[in-house]
Amino acid sequence: MLSWSAAAWALPSYARQTGEACIACHVSFPELTPYGRLFKLSGYTLGTTKLFPVAAMLQASVSHIGNTQGNDGAYPRQNDGVIEGGSLFVAGKLGDHAGMFSQWTFNALNQNPGGQDFSGHTVADNNDWRLTDHIAKSDLDLIYGLTLNNNPTVQDAWNSTPAFGYPYQSSHLSGAWGIASPATLIEGGLAQQAAGLSAYAFLNKAWYFEVGGYRVAKGGTSLFKNGVTLSNRLDGTNPYWRFAYSHDWREHSIEAGIFGLDARVHTDPLDPGSPNNHFRDSGVDAQYQYLSDPHVFTAQGSYIHERTDWDASQLGASVQSPSSDLNSFRLKGSYWYQRRYGLTMSYFSETGSADNIAYPVTGSPNTRGYIAELNYMIQPNWRVGLQYAGFLKYQGVSANYDGNGRNARNNNITYLYTWFAF
Numbered sequence: 001m002l003s004w005s006a007a008a009w010a011l012p013s014y015a016r017q018t019g020e021a022c023i024a025c026h027v028s029f030p031e032l033t034p035y036g037r038l039f040k041l042s043g044y045t046l047g048t049t050k051l052f053p054v055a056a057m058l059q060a061s062v063s064h065i066g067n068t069q070g071n072d073g074a075y076p077r078q079n080d081g082v083i084e085g086g087s088l089f090v091a092g093k094l095g096d097h098a099g100m101f102s103q104w105t106f107n108a109l110n111q112n113p114g115g116q117d118f119s120g121h122t123v124a125d126n127n128d129w130r131l132t133d134h135i136a137k138s139d140l141d142l143i144y145g146l147t148l149n150n151n152p153t154v155q156d157a158w159n160s161t162p163a164f165g166y167p168y169q170s171s172h173l174s175g176a177w178g179i180a181s182p183a184t185l186i187e188g189g190l191a192q193q194a195a196g197l198s199a200y201a202f203l204n205k206a207w208y209f210e211v212g213g214y215r216v217a218k219g220g221t222s223l224f225k226n227g228v229t230l231s232n233r234l235d236g237t238n239p240y241w242r243f244a245y246s247h248d249w250r251e252h253s254i255e256a257g258i259f260g261l262d263a264r265v266h267t268d269p270l271d272p273g274s275p276n277n278h279f280r281d282s283g284v285d286a287q288y289q290y291l292s293d294p295h296v297f298t299a300q301g302s303y304i305h306e307r308t309d310w311d312a313s314q315l316g317a318s319v320q321s322p323s324s325d326l327n328s329f330r331l332k333g334s335y336w337y338q339r340r341y342g343l344t345m346s347y348f349s350e351t352g353s354a355d356n357i358a359y360p361v362t363g364s365p366n367t368r369g370y371i372a373e374l375n376y377m378i379q380p381n382w383r384v385g386l387q388y389a390g391f392l393k394y395q396g397v398s399a400n401y402d403g404n405g406r407n408a409r410n411n412n413i414t415y416l417y418t419w420f421a422f
Contacts, residue, residue, distance in 0.1 A: 011101075012381060012421055013055035014039070017092050018047035022380040023339055027298055029383075029421075030164050031334075033291060034248045037157040041143050041202050043132035044092055044099030053092025059084040061417035063171040065179075067410035074177040077118070083108050084172065084417075087125060097145075101128040109172045123227035124192055126154045126163065144201040147210075150217060150224035151191040152240055155198065157208070158255050160285035160300040161242075162187040166332040166346050167371055167387070171415040174389065179411045182350050182365045184306040184328050185232070186261045186281040190214065192228040195221035196240060208257070210242040216272075233269040235276050238262060244285075253289040258282070267311055275311040282306075296336040304328040319358055326352035326365060342375035361403045364396025369408075381422065387415040 015022055018039070022029070025036030032040065039046050060083050065075045072078070085108040091101045103125035110121035132145030147155040154163040174180060183189065198212025216234045217225040244257025260282040268274035283304040290297040306326045310319050332346035349368040356363045369391040376384045394408035395401045401408060 011055040011089055011091050013050070013053045013089060013091050014044065014047075017044075017050055017053065020047075027289065027291065027296055028334070028336060028339075028342055028375065028377075030168055031159045031298060032157060033289070034253050037246075038143070038205075040157050041132070041145075041200070041208075042099075042134060043097065043130035043145055044101060045094075045096060045132060047093060049093045049095070053090060053094075055089045055091060055421060056086060057089075057419065057421040058086040059169070059417060059419050061171065061415060063173045063416075064414040065173055065176075065410075066412035067406075069406060069410065071177070075173055076176065077109070078173055082172075085109065085120070097133055098129075098131050100130065101126070103127065121227065124150070124224055126151050126191070127224055128155050141204050142201060145199075147196075147198050147200060147212075148221075149196055149198075150194060150221075151188075152186050152194070152196060152214060152261055153242075153259065154191075155200075155210075156242060156259070158244065158246075158257070158285065158287050158300075160255070160257075160287045160302050161259055161283070162302075162304075163191070165300065165302065165330060166344065167373070167389075169385070169417060169419065170387070170389070171413050171417075173413055173415075179413075181348065181367045181369075182326060182352065184281050184304050184326055185263060185265070185279045186259075186283070186304065186306075187328060189232050190234070190261075190263070192225050193217065193230060193232050194234055194238075195224050198240060198242075200242075205248070206246055208242070208244040208246065210240075212240050213237040214240055214261070214263070230269045233266040233272065235264040235266055235272075238264060251290055251292045253287075253291070255287040256285070258284050267313060275313060277311055277314065278309040280307045294338040296339065297334070299331075299333045301331045302329070316357070320355045321353065324353040324355060326350065339380075340377045342373075342377075344371070344373040344375070346371045359395050362396035362401055366393060366396045367391070367408075368393050381420065383419045385415075385417050385419070387413075387417070389413045389415070 062081050065078050085106045087103050087105045093099045105125040106122045108120050109118050128149040130147050135142040149155045151163050153161040194214040195217040196214035198210050200210035202208050240261050242259040246255040263279045264276040266274045285302040287300045309323050329349040334344040336342045347370050352365040354363050371389045373387040390412045391408040399407045
């Protein structure tokens with residue numbers, strides 16, 4: 001009843017609440033339409049309250065890595081059909097001014113140390129709880145409220161920010177044996193690690209403003225990290241901001257905005273008295289949608305710059321310099337025909353400061369590649385996808401990035417999956 005992927009999807013509980021079809025809120029899950037964005041910003045309160053606002057999903061897949069170089073143990077369950085797991089959602093209207101999205105995930109591919117054996121593990125996943133109100137006058141339309149959540153940008157209504165950005169689903173091998181690309185802190189580094197409270201407003205369906213702060217999830221908010229090992233412990237309250245402009249006309253919709261996070265993270269996640277590393281993440285994003293029948297086209301892009309000041313204890317041990325930069329660029333375009341047949345192409349790139357300690361072979365984090373994906377919707381709540389992720393450069397080079405003859409393209413992943421919600 002259940003996705004081991006951190007992404008969340010179109011929920012049947014919302015469709016039951018509003019009486020709308022899935023395509024009213026979603027281009028293709030989890031990408032939101034203008035109506036879907038209003039539903040989210042209104043605190044999931046549109047429609048009627050249901051006694052049991054629950055939904056579930058299940059995922060299964062087959063993954064293949066480009067080349068194991070004889071080290072099959074480093075890429076567990078590749079070429080095997082696997083049930084990845086799934087999620088149970090408590091999601092919907094709690095009252096006229098309160099609603100929630102709460103995801104609890106069972107990961108069937110929780111790898112046991114030292115082997116290819118797996119054990120199931122249930123954890124807290126994305127959560128977004130809201131209090132909202134709506135002022136509607138002839139010259140004023142204002143949605144405003146509070147969001148309590150556990151993943152910076154999970155509360156955002158556009159699919160150009162990290163939490164609900166592309167890829168919406170990826171292979172369990174994408175993090176195996178060091179394949180995962182370097183990432184800024186705001187790109188999932190605090191997911192299910194923190195609890196944040198933000199105040200937001202959406203003015204005249206055009207201007208969006210949000211400011212808030214994140215702290216380590218503990219005490220009354222510890223359920224937001226239930227079952228998750230703390231890897232990034234925040235120190236104190238860390239500010240988050242988001243500003244965007246959006247405009248819809250006929251079949252078209254555009255958005256452009258900025259977002260950011262200023263975070264101090266303990267060097268030892270188990271020791272709240274340890275010194276801090278200081279991360280400053282600043283991003284710009286944009287989105288375009290053309291929603292028609294039978295043709296649909298959408299595009300999203302983002303650029304994030306991260307400046308990190310490292311504590312002196314890290315110098316010479318984990319990093320080479322007292323400060324470093326990391327830049328993340330994402331660009332994605334999707335085409336759907338009859339909301340059933342989909343094609344997505346995306347490009348990703350990470351560039352940053354040279355560091356011979358963090359990257360001892362190449363001295364560089366620079367990584368770039370692409371993702372191509374074909375989708376077929378068997379039903380509005382049942383999708384099949386074939387995804388190919390290719391690396392053009394990994395840690396600064398295209399060949400021999402580890403000093404043992406492994407090339408960037410050896411990390412390419414073919415991923416066949418199915419997703420079902422009910």
